[in-house]
Amino acid sequence: LNRRGCFPQFDKFIEQTKDVWTHLVDIRKSFEPRAEELAKKYALAPYTMFIGSGALWGETILFSMCILEEMQWKRT
DSSP: OTTTTOOTTHHHHHHHHTTHHHHHHHHHHHHHHHHHHHHHHHTTOSOOOOOOOGGGHHHHHIIIIIIIIIIHOOOO
16 A cells, blocks of 8 residues: 555554554553453343444454354344
8 A cells, every 4th residue: 555655654553553563462461351341241232233344354354253153042
């Protein structure tokens, strides 16, 4: 996108995300308490909606329909 001129803030994006890979585990660990809270709140919900578009639509369908519905019998 940058080479095509479609990403005017490319340099800013690179600067802001340059060390994100070294922090991913810490980010995940810091979110664990919130994830547990959300899981307890919505675990027994009658169904869950997943929304994905663009490059993520395929992953959204795979996760919601194939993994949750077919393998774990969760309504999505």
